[in-house]
Amino acid sequence: MIEETRLEANWPQGTYAAKRPLFGVLDRMIASDLFKTMLSVWSVIVVIIVSRKFIKVLDQAIAGEISNDVLLTILGLRTIIAGVTFLPAATFMAVLMVLGRMYRDQEMSALQSAGAGAGAIYRSVFQFVVPLSLAAAGLSLYVAPWAEATTEQLISKDRQSADIRGIAPGKFSEYSGGDLVFYVEDIGKDKTMHKVFVQHRQKRGALAIVNAETGRLQDLPDGRYIVLRQGERIQGRPGELDYVIEEFDEYAVRIDSKEAFVRELREAVPSERLWNSDNPPEIAELQRRLGIPFGALLLSFIAVPLAQLSPRGGVYGNVLTGFLIFFIYGNLERVSQGWVAKAVMPPWLGPVSVYGLLLTIGLVYLARFFGWKWLMLKIKASGTQ
Numbered sequence: 001m002i003e004e005t006r007l008e009a010n011w012p013q014g015t016y017a018a019k020r021p022l023f024g025v026l027d028r029m030i031a032s033d034l035f036k037t038m039l040s041v042w043s044v045i046v047v048i049i050v051s052r053k054f055i056k057v058l059d060q061a062i063a064g065e066i067s068n069d070v071l072l073t074i075l076g077l078r079t080i081i082a083g084v085t086f087l088p089a090a091t092f093m094a095v096l097m098v099l100g101r102m103y104r105d106q107e108m109s110a111l112q113s114a115g116a117g118a119g120a121i122y123r124s125v126f127q128f129v130v131p132l133s134l135a136a137a138g139l140s141l142y143v144a145p146w147a148e149a150t151t152e153q154l155i156s157k158d159r160q161s162a163d164i165r166g167i168a169p170g171k172f173s174e175y176s177g178g179d180l181v182f183y184v185e186d187i188g189k190d191k192t193m194h195k196v197f198v199q200h201r202q203k204r205g206a207l208a209i210v211n212a213e214t215g216r217l218q219d220l221p222d223g224r225y226i227v228l229r230q231g232e233r234i235q236g237r238p239g240e241l242d243y244v245i246e247e248f249d250e251y252a253v254r255i256d257s258k259e260a261f262v263r264e265l266r267e268a269v270p271s272e273r274l275w276n277s278d279n280p281p282e283i284a285e286l287q288r289r290l291g292i293p294f295g296a297l298l299l300s301f302i303a304v305p306l307a308q309l310s311p312r313g314g315v316y317g318n319v320l321t322g323f324l325i326f327f328i329y330g331n332l333e334r335v336s337q338g339w340v341a342k343a344v345m346p347p348w349l350g351p352v353s354v355y356g357l358l359l360t361i362g363l364v365y366l367a368r369f370f371g372w373k374w375l376m377l378k379i380k381a382s383g384t385q
Contacts, residue, residue: 038094088295099307
């Protein structure tokens with residue numbers, strides 16, 4: 001009589017789950033490539049955009065409207081604002097480029113042969129994208145408005161003293177609405193002006209012409225003055241013969257300061273105020289800020305199936321398609337926010353239409369990539385659980 005022996009494997013519960021780390025080798029590899037590629041793409045985009053905007057700031061500095069002391073500060077703040085704005089674009093292009101390279105180098109085929117399916121790829125990508133989107137939400141809601149407000153405050157405060165800038169050797173400069181005209185032959189290293197000519201238009205049509213050997217800016221208790229030394233002053237009314245000619249050892253011309261006026265930009269309004277606002281333009285601004293993290297998530301969702309290279313499509317086929325998708329998304333987002341700001345459409349319809357379209361595009365590409373049957377089986381499997 002033969003006795004049957006049954007071998008039973010008495011594995012502890014959760015053995016296989018314990019072997020699967022939260023952040024595996026594939027996750028680290030894809031996250032590392034995504035970070036490097038996104039940083040490179042983001043840097044290029046930000047440098048191009050900030051350089052174009054900074055040219056306008058340099059024009060204002062040359063015209064004497066902004067001092068050279070705040071140029072670097074404004075450049076840093078503009079970089080923060082542009083960096084936050086273009087995070088979704090950089091993330092989208094990084095996912096396309098990294099996964100596209102993996103398909104081109106047959107790394108994805110090897111991963112799929114080892115059992116790494118769509119879920120594993122999405123898991124690796126979103127382990128990088130989700131924390132990035134959370135950071136983008138904080139930057140968009142709090143850091144970018146602070147940078148906008150600080151920039152406007154610096155520029156507005158700097159305009160107070162704009163009347164005393166732009167004095168350059170060999171150049172006529174107008175100040176105080178044209179009431180003061182300066183000409184300086186030379187400026188020393190200690191900021192002392194040599195051979196100074198001043199035309200000062202006074203009240204009731206009087207005109208004063210001043211020639212001085214030297215001049216210097218000086219802050220006095222009642223305002224800022226240009227103090228001239230060793231010169232001659234001629235005062236009178238044009239067309240009349242009654243002139244006063246006098247010589248002086250020291251003569252001061254007051255520079256009228258401008259009042260600081262800080263514009264209240266929508267981009268600089270604190271997010272706490274936008275949350276409780278019923279004003280359509282402020283609602284549209286809040287949607288713009290929230291669109292940065294949501295855009296990064298949904299564009300990355302589209303990029304995973306879009307990154308698959310077609311055998312006849314070439315290396316750049318999907319990149320061009322990605323540009324087209326981002327171009328349509330960006331324009332639809334701006335149009336919807338403009339309509340919300342003008343109360344043409346309900347506030348909820350703008351983001352629902354834009355991000356609903358992105359989600360639909362992502363599902364269509366996902367179904368085309370893995371097959372409609374696969375998608376239906378996944379939906380049925382999730383429904384039966």
